[in-house]
Amino acid sequence: MIENSIARRYARALIAVAQDEKKVDEFGLELTSFYEVCLKTQGAFDVLKNRDLDLSARLRAVDQISVKLGLAVSVKNLLKLLLRKGRFDLLPVVVSEYGVIAHKVMGRTVMQVVSAN
Numbered sequence: 831m832i833e834n835s836i837a838r839r840y841a842r843a844l845i846a847v848a849q850d851e852k853k854v855d856e857f858g859l860e861l862t863s864f865y866e867v868c869l870k871t872q873g874a875f876d877v878l879k880n881r882d883l884d885l886s887a888r889l890r891a892v893d894q895i896s897v898k899l900g901l902a903v904s905v906k907n908l909l910k911l912l913l914r915k916g917r918f919d920l921l922p923v924v925v926s927e928y929g930v931i932a933h934k935v936m937g938r939t940v941m942q943v944v945s946a947n
Contacts, residue, residue: 837926838927840927842931854936857902857928860901860902861928865922875921877891878891889910
């Protein structure tokens with residue numbers, strides 16, 4: 831899907847900055863935390879991704895949430911870029927792709943263990 835490749839580009843861009851700052855895991859946690867807050871706060875994700883609503887108000891909301899969560903400037907800037915480009919609906923895929931790429935660049939292997947009951 832084209833959305834996945836676009837989301838992957840955003841994730842790669844943030845990974846590049848995170849590697850420069852040596853904060854790959856921290857940025858991943860911050861990105862995930864922001865997304866989880868959006869999901870737990872009734873309607874927050876839907877409001878933020880709604881292009882019909884005032885962009886400046888949505889940007890202020892991201893600023894406020896970012897301050898409360900103590901997000902790095904680079905993470906906040908990515909979130910605001912997604913808003914400005916009308917791609918905030920890709921956030922779940924960006925979060926997922928970031929995790930996959932982060933594991934690769936950090937040299938980790940993700941395994942799934944299945945056991946019989």
